[in-house]
Amino acid sequence: VSTAPHAGRTARERARAELTREIKEEARRQLSVSGADGLSLRAVARSLGMVSSALYRYFPSRDNLLTALIIDAYNAVGAAAEAAAGAAAEAAAGGPAGGPAGGAAGGAASGDACGRWAAACRAVRGWALANPHEYALIYGSPVPGYQAPADTVGPAARVPLAFLSVLRDAAEHGVLDAGGASGGAGGAGGAAGGAGGAGAEVGGRLAEQAAVLAEATGAALPPGVLVRAVIAWTQLFGMISFELFGQLVGSFEPADDLFEHAIALMLGLVGLTGTGGPGG
């Protein structure tokens, strides 16, 4: 029983794992040049010095390789969000001391709910800016003719679940403002259209959907909080997408300050204002 990283694996198994990784790496590289539709098995094989048919020993089809890349991407951004939210929490609780622990994703130092939420936002954006084509692969327009298999929904849920965990913790510590105070209080929205009602109150089908979501995620949060969290979630990705896809070119580019401002507003939206101050 050796301590080598490849203990207990035959040369064949090691070679297979390594080549599988290299294929995906090369595919990712090509993704950034030609996009998802331009991803070509032949080109990947060529770059790896193999013949194209050899790839079929590793991935049964092009779509299968694409799926692997999608799952990897969801897991990568999900892990980044979880690490940022979790690391910030540990830092505040006086967690694993010493060493360069934690702050891998954005330098969040305060473990309050505000800091965790903000850190997760920055982590997602940071990952997106560092891996724009993988971001486009999972959050951009769907690849036509490609149907994402069920294996992707688990990894895809990691980011939203990371955000929900922050809210759940805040609620447990009694620092979550569940009343929807700061969001869109006051006068009437939705003048026409029937749904939406006359204020920020959540009812009807929307409340049902929120209840289903609460059940599915195990997040015991009031419907209003869940709905605002989902809206904040769409807000986050809306801003990142506009930044990456070039809609902000010529106005709010670079978007760092706009993003920070949006985070501050988002905290009010989800009911996290006043939980812990700055200066972590």
Added chain:
Amino acid sequence: VSTAPHAGRTARERARAELTREIKEEARRQLSVSGADGLSLRAVARSLGMVSSALYRYFPSRDNLLTALIIDAYNAVGAAAEAAAGAAAEAAAGGPAGGPAGGAAGGAASGDACGRWAAACRAVRGWALANPHEYALIYGSPVPGYQAPADTVGPAARVPLAFLSVLRDAAEHGVLDAGGASGGAGGAGGAAGGAGGAGAEVGGRLAEQAAVLAEATGAALPPGVLVRAVIAWTQLFGMISFELFGQLVGSFEPADDLFEHAIALMLGLVGLTGTGGPGG
């Protein structure tokens, strides 16, 4: 001087205009099947019963046809937003009476700023749901290797300008809450990261960017309002993109109620609460 629709145009000119339109129509149809990368001149020509080289009399290249589709799409969604915002305004001002005027896009009936903003939001979403592949073409991941020419920026600006016009009118009528009261007031956001400061105040580079934007658009609005308007704009498209691109599948689908709720919150964000009541 006849009153015929084709007055003063030769048969050749008429045929050319008509075929140009038909080519774009067929290209749009193919867009919805195979996406932007799958758009093929040969396939378009085939569907039209022509030989592929004939298309080069109408569009000098595939990219050129794509550009035409992009410009058309921006103009279509821009016109929808303008009509919704404008029609709502006219209806309130007692504009063009009689006939089925105006409410083409979402049934906005009250001409207050709230109603106009909400109507514009619904118009954009309505257009997106009706033309998902054109939406993906302009707001989805960029087509790799395709560089949008300068002709697209004008049409692309129509939607944001429509929203800005609502805010400008509201400001002129003194019904715009420019203080950022409801957005993300209260405690501290941006615990770390330097930028963003300790509240919802806009300063530094962000204020500069807002000033540049105000200059460019001629919208004499305070920087804080502009920044929140831009954030609301990204929010709107973030939600539509998630709905169209399948991120809401299994939770908040159909998203009508969620969307209406988001509009209500958005009105608070941009400072339009309390401008005119419901029941237009």
Added chain:
DNA sequence: TGTACATCAGTGAACGCGCGTTCACTGATGTAC
């Protein structure tokens, strides 16, 4: 009104390219006795 010429739309063949996937094969790696 009629003729001579210029303009333009559409044809058909071709160039050169890349793609995903299959298949019979060689040779290396692993395993059972």
Added chain:
DNA sequence: TGTACATCAGTGAACGCGCGTTCACTGATGTAC
């Protein structure tokens, strides 16, 4: 330790396909006198 067999990775050729773009051409439409 050594041999016989099974497993598997990678090869090279091929199938059948579609693509964007060019080019010399025919024939119809428009224009000037």
